[in-house]
Amino acid sequence: MQISQDPIVWLSAFVTLSILSFVFWNDSPFYNYVQSAYLGVAAGVTVVVGWSNIKNQVITPLMNGNYSILIPVFLGLLLLVRYIPGLNWVARYPVAVLVAGGAGLGLANTVQAQFVSQIKAGLLPLNSFDNILMFVGLLAVIAFFFLTGRTTHVMEKLKLGWVTRLGRIVLMVAFGASFGTTVMGRCSILIGRLQFLLTDFLGL
Amino acid sequence: MNLIAGKIFSFLVLIALSVMTVLLIQRMRQSKEPVDIRRLAGLDALEEVVGRATETGRPIHYNPGIGSIESASTGARVLGGMEVLGWLSFQCARYDTRLITTHSSPSSYAIAREVVRNGYVQAGKPENFREESAQFLSSNQMAFAMGAVQIMQRENIASNVLIGSYGAECLLLAEAGNTLGAIQISGDTNAYQLPFLIVTCDYSLIAEELFAAGAVLSNNRDVYGSLIAQDYGKIIALVLLVVGSLMVTFGNKAIVQLLSW
Amino acid sequence: MKNLFNPDKRVTYFLLLLVMIIPLINPLGIAIKPSTNTLLAYDYVENLKPGSSMILFIDYGMGQSAELTPQVLASLKHYAAKGLKLFAATQVPEMATALTSYLDQTYKAANKEYGVDYVDLGYFAGAESAVGAMGDSIIDVFKADVYGTDLTKLPIFKDVTKLPDIDVMFAVTASGTIPFIRQANTKFGMPIIFSVNAVMGPANVPYVQSGQAVSVLVGSTGAAEYETLIGQPGTASAAMDAQSLAHLVIILLIVWGNIGYFMEKHAAKHE
Amino acid sequence: MKRTVPIIVSFIVGMGLMLDNFVKFAPLNTAAVSVRSWLVIIALFSIMVAALNLLLVHIPRIRKRSGTWTQSAVLITFMLLTIFTGVFMGTKNTIYATFYDGILNPGSTTVNSLLAFFIASAAVRTFKARSLESSLLLLTAILLMLSNVTIGSAISKYIPILGQWFTNVPNATAQRGLIITSSLAFVTISLRNILGLSTQWLGGKD
Numbered sequence: 050m051q052i053s054q055d056p057i058v059w060l061s062a063f064v065t066l067s068i069l070s071f072v073f074w075n076d077s078p079f080y081n082y083v084q085s086a087y088l089g090v091a092a093g094v095t096v097v098v099g100w101s102n103i104k105n106q107v108i109t110p111l112m113n114g115n116y117s118i119l120i121p122v123f124l125g126l127l128l129l130v131r132y133i134p135g136l137n138w139v140a141r142y143p144v145a146v147l148v149a150g151g152a153g154l155g156l157a158n159t160v161q162a163q164f165v166s167q168i169k170a171g172l173l174p175l176n177s178f179d180n181i182l183m184f185v186g187l188l189a190v191i192a193f194f195f196l197t198g199r200t201t202h203v204m205e206k207l208k209l210g211w212v213t214r215l216g217r218i219v220l221m222v223a224f225g226a227s228f229g230t231t232v233m234g235r236c237s238i239l240i241g242r243l244q245f246l247l248t249d250f251l252g253l
Numbered sequence: 254m255n256l257i258a259g260k261i262f263s264f265l266v267l268i269a270l271s272v273m274t275v276l277l278i279q280r281m282r283q284s285k286e287p288v289d290i291r292r293l294a295g296l297d298a299l300e301e302v303v304g305r306a307t308e309t310g311r312p313i314h315y316n317p318g319i320g321s322i323e324s325a326s327t328g329a330r331v332l333g334g335m336e337v338l339g340w341l342s343f344q345c346a347r348y349d350t351r352l353i354t355t356h357s358s359p360s361s362y363a364i365a366r367e368v369v370r371n372g373y374v375q376a377g378k379p380e381n382f383r384e385e386s387a388q389f390l391s392s393n394q395m396a397f398a399m400g401a402v403q404i405m406q407r408e409n410i411a412s413n414v415l416i417g418s419y420g421a422e423c424l425l426l427a428e429a430g431n432t433l434g435a436i437q438i439s440g441d442t443n444a445y446q447l448p449f450l451i452v453t454c455d456y457s458l459i460a461e462e463l464f465a466a467g468a469v470l471s472n473n474r475d476v477y478g479s480l481i482a483q484d485y486g487k488i489i490a491l492v493l494l495v496v497g498s499l500m501v502t503f504g505n506k507a508i509v510q511l512l513s514w
Numbered sequence: 515m516k517n518l519f520n521p522d523k524r525v526t527y528f529l530l531l532l533v534m535i536i537p538l539i540n541p542l543g544i545a546i547k548p549s550t551n552t553l554l555a556y557d558y559v560e561n562l563k564p565g566s567s568m569i570l571f572i573d574y575g576m577g578q579s580a581e582l583t584p585q586v587l588a589s590l591k592h593y594a595a596k597g598l599k600l601f602a603a604t605q606v607p608e609m610a611t612a613l614t615s616y617l618d619q620t621y622k623a624a625n626k627e628y629g630v631d632y633v634d635l636g637y638f639a640g641a642e643s644a645v646g647a648m649g650d651s652i653i654d655v656f657k658a659d660v661y662g663t664d665l666t667k668l669p670i671f672k673d674v675t676k677l678p679d680i681d682v683m684f685a686v687t688a689s690g691t692i693p694f695i696r697q698a699n700t701k702f703g704m705p706i707i708f709s710v711n712a713v714m715g716p717a718n719v720p721y722v723q724s725g726q727a728v729s730v731l732v733g734s735t736g737a738a739e740y741e742t743l744i745g746q747p748g749t750a751s752a753a754m755d756a757q758s759l760a761h762l763v764i765i766l767l768i769v770w771g772n773i774g775y776f777m778e779k780h781a782a783k784h785e
Numbered sequence: 786m787k788r789t790v791p792i793i794v795s796f797i798v799g800m801g802l803m804l805d806n807f808v809k810f811a812p813l814n815t816a817a818v819s820v821r822s823w824l825v826i827i828a829l830f831s832i833m834v835a836a837l838n839l840l841l842v843h844i845p846r847i848r849k850r851s852g853t854w855t856q857s858a859v860l861i862t863f864m865l866l867t868i869f870t871g872v873f874m875g876t877k878n879t880i881y882a883t884f885y886d887g888i889l890n891p892g893s894t895t896v897n898s899l900l901a902f903f904i905a906s907a908a909v910r911t912f913k914a915r916s917l918e919s920s921l922l923l924l925t926a927i928l929l930m931l932s933n934v935t936i937g938s939a940i941s942k943y944i945p946i947l948g949q950w951f952t953n954v955p956n957a958t959a960q961r962g963l964i965i966t967s968s969l970a971f972v973t974i975s976l977r978n979i980l981g982l983s984t985q986w987l988g989g990k991d
C-alpha cells in the first residue's frame with residue numbers, strides 16, 4: 050500500500066471524506082464548507098463553459114458578418130432585463146419563445162413517439178400466454194388512469210371496477226422493477242467513491 | 254402544401270386532442286358542474302391528516318420537492334401540490350392547526366406564502382397567519398432535504414404531505430416522517446421516485462391522480478376540462494388496442510397500417 | 515424489541531461500507547454473464563461497416579459519472595477499434611472538460627486523428643430544442659469545435675452537415691430518453707443506442723420492444739458486461755462483487771425490518 | 786403589451802414549430818429552421834443568467850451577515866475564482882484543473898453517493914409490506930435486485946431468467962401504459978401553455 054503523491058488526489062480524498070462525514074455527523078462543518086466550495090466551482094464552470102460557447106457561437110459569427118444571429122442574441126439579452134424593477138415584463142418575450150418553442154417541438158413528435166408508437170407496439174397477436182398477459186395488463190393500466198366521472202361511472206355501470214384494481218397491481222410490478230434497479234444505481238456511485246479512495250488514494 | 258407521409262395519423266390524433274381539450278376547458282369554465290373525479294385514497298386521507306394534527310396539537314408539514322415552477326416538466330406538478338396546499342391552509346385556519354411548509358426555490362416559497370395567507374383570509378382569520386408557514390431552506394437538494402428533516406424532528410409533526418415534484422430527496426423526507434410516526438400522503442408523476450413514495454407513505458397519489466386531487470380541492474376548471482380530454486384520449490387508445498390486437502391475432506394488419514399512415 | 519429490529523442508522527451505514535470494501539480489496543471474482551440488452555448494443559456495432567459515423571451525447575452530470583462513465587469509456591474503446599467516425603458533444607456544462615478527457619483516453623489513445631476520425635464539439639445549450647435544431651444543421655448549432663476551429667474546415671464534416679447524415683446515435687443520459695427518441699428516431703428514423711442510469715432501465719424497455727431504440731444499456735452492470743465483451747475489464751467489472759454483496763445486505767435489511775414489523779403487528783393484535 | 790403580446794408570440798412560435806413537423810410548406814419550414822437555431826442561443830443566455838442569479842442570492846446574505854453567510858462567502862469566492870481562471874487563463878490552467886478534478890468531480894459524486902446510505906437505513910426502518918401493493922412492489926424489487934447483479938445467477942440460474950421475464954412482460958406492459966397516459970397529460974399541458982390557457986410561465990400579477 051503506497052499512498053499517492055499527487056496533490057489533486059489528496060484534495061479529492063479530503064473532499065470525499067468531508068462529504069462522507071455528513072452521514073455520521075449531520076452538521077459537520079467539513080461537509081458544509083466543502084459543499085459550498087463544490088457548489089461555487091460548479092456554478093463557475095457553468096459560466097466559463099457558457100462563455101466559451103458565446104465566443105464560438107455568437108461573437109465569432111457576428112465578426113464574420115453573420116448578422117442574422119442578432120435576433121436570438123437580442124432576445125437572450127432581454128433575459129437580463131428581468132432584474133430592472135418595472136421592466137421585468139420585457140423578459141417575458143424570450144421566455145415565451147423558449148417555453149413555447151420547447152412545447153411546440155415536444156408536441157410535434159410526442160403523439161407519434163409515445164402515443165401512436167407504443168399503441169402499435171401493444172398490438173400483439175393473442176396467441177401466447179405472455180402476449181395475452183401484456184394485452185390485459187395494458188388495458189388495465191390505461192383503465193386505472195381513467196380519472197373523471199364521465200368514464201369511471203361507465204366503468205362502474207359495466208361492473209368493471211376490478212379492472213382498476215388489476216391496473217394498480219400491474220403498476221406495482223413496474224414500480225418494484227424500478228425500485229430494485231434504483232438500488233443498483235445508488236450503490237454503484239458509492240462503490241465508485243470507495244474504489245477511488247482505496248486504489249487511487251491508498252494504492253491498495 | 255401537403256402532409257408528410259407517416260405522420261398523418263399522429264397529426265389527426267393531435268388535432269382531435271387539441272380540439273377536445275380547448276372545447277372541454279371552455280365548457281367547464283362556463284358550467285357549474287362540480288369537479289367529478291373517481292375516488293382517490295390519497296384525497297380521502299387528507300381529512301385524516303388534518304384530524305390527526307388537530308387532535309394531537311402537533312403541526313402538519315408540507316413540502317413541494319426540489320422541482321422548480323418555471324420548468325415545463327416540473328412546474329405543473331408543483332402547482333398541483335400548491336392547490337392541495339390551498340385546501341390544507343383553509344382547514345388549518347379553521348381548526349387553528351399549525352401548518353409548516355419548506356421550500357427549495359424562492360418562487361415556490363413566494364407562491365406558497367400567498368396560498369397559505371389566502372387560506373387564512375378565506376377562513377376569516379387573517380391575523381393567525383404565521384411566518385413559519387412558509388420557509389425557504391436552500392436550493393441545494395441535500396441541504397434542502399436535511400433542513401426540512403431537522404424542522405420535522407424539532408416540531409414533532411403529526412402529518413407529512415409530500416405532493417409536488419421530487420428527486421432523490423423524497424426518500425429522506427418520507428423516511429424522517431415515517432420514523433416520527435407521522436401519517437404521510439405523497440403524490441408525484443415522476444415514475445422514478447414513486448416506488449419510494451409508495452413504500453414509505455400511507456397513501457400515494459400516482460401520476461395524474463395528483464392533478465385530479467388538485468382540481469377537486471381547488472375546483473380548477475381548466476385542469477378538470479383537460480382531465481376529461483385525457484380520459485377521452487385513453488378511450489381512443491383502448492379502442493385501437495382492442496380492435497387492433499384482435500385483428501392482428503387473425504393476421505389482419507389494417508390497424509397497424511393505419512397507425513403508420 | 516424496538517431497537518433490535520430498528521437499529522441505529524450508523525449500524526446500517528457501517529454494515530454497508532464493510533460489505534463494499536472487503537470485495538474491493540480482494541475480489542470474489544463472480545462471473546459476469548452479458549445480458550440480452552448488452553449483446554443487442556454490442557452486436558449492432560459489430561455489424562456496422564468500418565467508417566460509419568456515430569454521434570455521442572453525454573447527458574448526465576458529474577454526480578452520475580461513477581455510474582455512466584465506465585459505459586462511455588467501454589463503448590468508445592469499441593467504436594475506436596471498429597474504426598467508426600465519432601462526433602461527441604454534451605448538454606451539461608460541467609461535462610465539457612470531462613468529455614475531452616474521455617476522448618483522450620479512448621480515441622486519442624488508439625492514435626486516431628483528431629478532425630478526421632473524431633471531433634470534440636463540447637457543450638451545447640438548449641437540450642431537446644438543440645437536438646431538434648441539429649436535425650437541420652449540426653454546423654449551424656455548434657459553428658466551431660471545442661478548440662474554436664471552424665467545423666467546415668474539418669475533414670470529418672466533409673459529407674456530414676446535419677444529424678440525419680450520421681448513421682447511429684449513442685445517447686448516455688440520466689434525465690430521459692424521450693427527447694432523443696422524439697427529435698431523432700421519430701423525426702427521421704435514426705437508430706439510437708442508449709446507456710441510462712439504473713433507475714431508468716425498466717422504464718425504457720418498451721422503447722426497445724417497439725424498435726424505437728436499438729438497446730438500452732443499464733447502469734454499471736451494463737458497463738461491466740460491455741467491458742467483458744470487449745475483453746478489457748475496467749472499474750465497472752471490479753465493482754460487480756461489491757455490488758452483489760451490497761444488494762444482499764440491503765435485501766436482508768428489508769427482510770429483517772419486515773420481520774420486526776409483522777412481529778410488532780402480531781403482538782399489538784394480541785394486547 | 787405586458788401579457789397579451791407575449792401570449793401571442795408563444796402561440797405563433799409554438800404552433801409554428803408543431804405544424805412544421807407535419808406540413809410541407811416552404812415559408813413555414815424555413816422559418817422553423819431559423820427559430821430552432823434561435824432556441825439554442827436564447828437557452829445559452831438563460832443558463833448564464835441562472836448561474837449569475839446565484840450572486841443575487843448569496844451576496845446580499847454576505848452583506849447582511851445573516852444565516853449561513855460564511856458558507857455563502859466560501860461559495861462566492863470559489864465561484865469567482867473559477868470564473869476568473871477559466872475565462873482569462875483557459876481551462877488548461879492549473880488552478881482551474883485543480884478545482885475541476887479536485888473539488889467538482891469528487892464533490893458532486895460523493896454527494897450523490899450519500900443516497901446509498903439512506904437507502905440502506907430506509908431498507909430496515911421504512912420499507913414495510915404495509916399493504917398488498919407495497920408487498921408486491923417489495924417482492925418484485927428483491928427479485929430484480931438479485932437478477933441485476935452477478936450473485937443472482939450464482940445463486941440459481943432461474944433468478945436472471947425470472948428477472949428478465951418480469952422486466953420484459955409485466956413491467957414492460959405497465960410502463961407502456963404509463964407512457965401512453967403520460968403522453969396525453971404532456972399534450973394537454975403543452976397545449977395550455979401554447980394557447981395561453983395557462984400562463985404561470987408569465988409570472989407576476991400585472
